[in-house]
Amino acid sequence: MNSKQLAAFRAVMLAGSMSDASRMLYVSQPAVSRLIKDLEESLGFTLFDRRNSRLYPTQAAHAFYREVERHFIGMDNLSQAADQIRMMRSGRLRIGAMPALAFSVMPTIVSRFLRSHGDVSAVFAPHLSVELANRVGAQQFDLGVVMLPVESKEIAYGPCYKIDCVCIAPKGHRFADQEKVHASDLHREPFVAIGQQNTVTRFLIDSALRENLARPDERMETLLLSTAASMVKEGLGVSIVDAFTAHTFADENLIVRPFEPSVPLYFGFITPVNRPVSGLAQEFIDSFEAYAAYNFPLTPIEPDEVGVV
Structure with a gap:
């Protein structure tokens, strides 16, 4: 009795x-x-x-047949197990990202x-x-990149970073002649603000403007930094956005200048708590850091530096 005979009988x-x-x-x-005849001879019955x-x-x-079917079900299970092992080796990575990164550098990375x-699939x-x-x-995700702070007992923190925001202005704007833009330069300037949902970044921008007695002419407020950049590109005003968003839109009729005083954006990687970071997830973090370090002045930080406990 062999597998070919059993397959013929089942068929x-x-x-x-x-x-x-x-x-x-x-x-x-x-x-x-x-094959059927040989199987019958092997079994000793018709x-x-x-x-x-x-x-x-x-x-x-x-x-x-009932016993043979159990055999083939077992074979199917072995095949599925092999597929799972193969997927573990090749890998599938589920990544979520905050919009500032998802709509800027993350697709490239x-x-x-x-x-x-x-x-690998993703x-x-x-x-x-x-x-x-x-x-x-x-x-639901193996890895996330979030704006800090966020707090949850169900997540663990990976590498976290700080990067300074920059000022963006439409092509032809007077800021093109300046090496830097100071908060005082924004007094009465048409301005595209980011929404209050970006709590820390919005607070730091408002503080910088208030401390320098600058009151921009806020033409609109928008939730996403990428939307703010699009509005600036359309000539609606200037804005302060993260360096990733500015980098992505820089070739689209935008002027990008350093902004003073410093307005940092804090972000970092998160993973499910009590679940070891997979080798594949760590490789992705390494890839992100290699790309970002080459293109942007990132500063590593600890999560509690921005109030994450």
Whole structure:
């Protein structure tokens, strides 16, 4: 008794005839007949009655089929297990990112990572930081990049960073002649503000303006930094955004200048709590750091530096 004989028997039981079984197995009908005959000789009992050119399974065949089916179910389970092991080796990484990164540099970093890991697939989605923290805590993502601070008992913190925001202005603006833009330069200047939902960054911008007695002409407020950059590009005013967003929009009729006083943006990686960071997730973090360090002045920080406990 061998696997080919068992496969032939199962095919005949499922198809109902030697000819249909041969088509299922992509072998000739005489080959199926020979396999069934050899199996019957090996078992010592008849599997099929042959009447009027048709096959009828015997009672013994039905009993034997139940055992054979268990065998093939086990084989299917082994195949699925092999697929899972293969997926663990090749990997699938679920990444969530705050909009400031998701709509700027992350697509470039993710695509470079996948090109260098040809057997890896990824899920990538933008989410606001608080929502993303909840999703990472619920293990819907393996890795998240959030604006700090966020607090959750269900997440653990990976590397965290600080990067200074910059001033962006439409092409042809007077700021093009300045090496830097100071908060006092924004007094009565048409301005695109970021929303209060960006709590820390908005607070720091407002503090810098207030301390320098600057009152910009706030033309609009928008939640996303990328939307603010789009509005500036359209000539609606100037704005203060993160360096990643400014870098992405820099070639789109925008002027980018350092801003004083410093307005830092804090962000960092998060993972599900009590779950070790996978090797694949760590490789992605390394890829992010290599790209960001080459293109931006990142400063590593500890999460509690921005009130994360």
